[in-house]
Amino acid sequence: MTPLLFTHSRLFAHAGGFGINLNLLDTNLINLVIVIGVLVWFLRGFLGGILERRRQAILADLSDAEDRLKAANAALAKAQGDLAAAQQKAAQILADGKARAQSVRVESEQRTIEEMARLRQDAVADLNAEAARVTDLLRREAARQAIETALATLPGKLDDAAQARLIDQSIQSLGNG
Known part of the structure; x- marks a missing residue:
């Protein structure tokens, strides 16, 4: 019965219709299963190793990137602190400069x-000295x-007796005296 079924299915497939070939040896299904099994077993170790190395490389790259990010954040925080300190120093210098200018x-x-008061005092002293000199000059002139x-x-007013009394x-x- 089996050969007849295979024959009919083969005939049916040749006739251009749809048919199923259930002969395992004829369809190479066993060979395909063996080849696929060997490929899976072989490639699992080979591809698994490649994928594992790739995964390790990606993890190392991510770890390196995280380390660089931490270092960059630390450098940024330091730079921001330095900037704040520099701005504070600049503000202090500006305030000191304004205070010094004031x-x-x-x-x-x-x-x-x-200086104006000294010049005024000098002028008053010069004026007083000049006034004293002029006053002295006027007194001398008046006395002369x-x-x-x-x-x-x-x-003409004194006679000899008055002159003797005066002397x-x-x-x-x-x-x-």
Whole structure:
């Protein structure tokens, strides 16, 4: 019965219809199973090793990338800290500069005021000295004119007896002095 079934299925397949060949030896199904089994067994070790090495390489690359990311984050944090410190230092320098400029300005104004006061005092002293010199000059001139006037009018007003009395009084006042 089996050969007849195979024959009919073969005939049916040749006729252009659909048929199933159930002869395992004829269809090479056993050979295919053996070849596929050997390929799976052989390739599992070969491809498994390749895939495992690839997996290890990917894990190493990921670990390296994570390490570089940590180092980059640490460097970024340090750089940000350095930037903040530099900005704080710059702000301090700016504040110190402004304070120094204000101090210099106030000191300069104070020196200018003191110099102006000194110049004013010098001017007042010069003015007082000039006034004293002019006053002294005017007194001398007034005394000279008074003496000239007295000398000019004195000989006509004094007689010999008055002149002798005047000389005696002058000598006495010199003696008492």
